[in-house]
Amino acid sequence: RKEVEQDPGPFNVPEGATVAFNCTYSNSASQSFFWYRQDCRKEPKLLMSVYSSGNEDGRFTAQLNRASQYISLLIRDSKLSDSATYLCVVNGGGSQGNLIFGKGTKLSVKP
Amino acid sequence: GAGVSQSPRYKVAKRGQDVALRCDPISGHVSLFWYQQALGQGPEFLTYFQNEAQLDKSGLPSDRFFAERPEGSVSTLKIQRTQQEDSAVYLCASSWQGGYYGYTFGSGTRLTVV
Numbered sequence: 001r002k003e004v005e006q007d008p009g010p011f012n013v014p015e016g017a018t019v020a021f022n023c024t025y026s027n028s029a030s031q032s033f034f035w036y037r038q039d040c041r042k043e044p045k046l047l048m049s050v051y052s053s054g055n056e057d058g059r060f061t062a063q064l065n066r067a068s069q070y071i072s073l074l075i076r077d078s079k080l081s082d083s084a085t086y087l088c089v090v091n092g093g094g095s096q097g098n099l100i101f102g103k104g105t106k107l108s109v110k111p
Numbered sequence: 112g113a114g115v116s117q118s119p120r121y122k123v124a125k126r127g128q129d130v131a132l133r134c135d136p137i138s139g140h141v142s143l144f145w146y147q148q149a150l151g152q153g154p155e156f157l158t159y160f161q162n163e164a165q166l167d168k169s170g171l172p173s174d175r176f177f178a179e180r181p182e183g184s185v186s187t188l189k190i191q192r193t194q195q196e197d198s199a200v201y202l203c204a205s206s207w208q209g210g211y212y213g214y215t216f217g218s219g220t221r222l223t224v225v
Contacts, residue, residue, distance in 0.1 A: 004153075032211050043202060043216040044154065087153055091210045098144055098167060099210040101153035 003027060003100045006088050010106040017078050021105050023071040023088030033064055034089040035073045038104065044087055048073070078109045113137075115217035117203050123223045124193045132188045132220045136205030143186050144214065145178055146202040154202055160186060161209075193224045 006023045013019050025033075033050035048055065050062040050071055061074040071088055088102040116135040124130050136143050142161055146154035147170075156170040162183035171178070175194075180186040190197055200221050206214035 032213070034213050036213075043218050045216070046213045049213060089213075092156075097210055098156045098159050098170075099214065100156065101146075103151075103153045 002103075004088055004090050004102040006086075006102040006105050008105070009085075010108055012108045012110060013078055014110055015078060015080060017109075018074065018076050019078055019107060020075075021073045021086050021088070021107075023073075023102055025069050025071070025088075025090040025100075027090065027092065027100075028069065030090045030092070032091040033062075033071050034099070035060075035062060035071075036087040036089050036101070038085045038087055040084075044101075047086070075107075078107075080109050080111065083107055083109045115203055115205050115215055117201075117217035117220050119220060120218065121221050121223075123225060126195060126224055127192050128224075129189065129191045130193055130222065132190075132201050132203075132222070134186045134188070134203030134205075134217060136184065136186070136203070137215060140205035140207055141183075142206045142209050142214070143180060144204045144206075144210070145186070145188050146204065146216075147172075148200045148202055148219070150199075157188070157201075190222075193222075195224050198222055198224045 035047045036044040037047040038044040050064045054063045059076045063072045085104040085106045087104045118133045145157040148154045158178045159167040160180040175191045177189045200219040202219045204214040204216045
C-alpha cells in the first residue's frame with residue numbers, strides 16, 4: 001500500500017463549482033500534513049498546512065482526521081486559475097522527517 | 112538568495128554519460144532534500160541533508176546516484192552511467208528544519224536520457 005493515497009483524477013468542473021479532494025496516509029506517526037499545488041511543468045508550491053482542528057484560507061478548507069488517517073481539501077467557488085494538480089503531503093514521522101507526496105489529483109476548471 | 116536555485120534547468124544526456132545537478136538552497140536553510148518526479152507522478156524522496164550531514168539516503172534508487180553537500184550549503188546530485196529510466200525532473204527543496212513545517216522547492220532540473 002502506498003504511504004499517501006489520493007483520489008484518482010482528473011476532476012473536470014465548471015467555474016463556481018465546489019470540489020473536494022480526499023487523501024489517506026498509512027504512517028500513524030506522521031505529525032504534519034500539507035496540500036501542495038503544482039502547475040504544469042512547474043515545481044510544487046505549498047498551498048496550505050493542515051491542522052487538527054481544520055483550517056480555512058479564503059475559498060480553501062483543509063480537514064484532518066487523525067483517527068481515520070484521512071485528509072481533505074475543499075475548494076469553493078472554483079476559478080479557472082485553480083486548474084492545477086493538488087498533492088497531498090505527509091511528513092515521514094518525527095520533526096525531522098522528509099515529506100511524502102501523493103501522486104496528485106489533477107483539477108481542470110472550465111468556463 | 113530569494114529562492115532555491117537549481118541548474119541546469121534542462122539536461123540532455125546520452126545513455127552511459129555522467130551528470131551533475133546543482134542545488135543552491137535558500138540562505139540559512141539547514142535542511143536540504145532531493146526528489147525525483149517522473150511524468151504523471153508525485154515527487155519521490157531521494158535523500159536528505161542537515162547541514163553537511165547526509166541523514167537519509169534511503170530513496171536513492173541505485174549506487175549510480177550520489178549526493179553531497181560538503182560545506183552545508185550548495186548540494187550536488189550526481190548520476191553515473193545514466194540510463195533511460197533516470198529521465199525525470201529532479202527537484203531540490205530546502206527548509207529551516209526538516210520537513211515539519213513544509214519546504215520550498217526549486218524549479219527543478221529536467222533530465223532526458225537518450
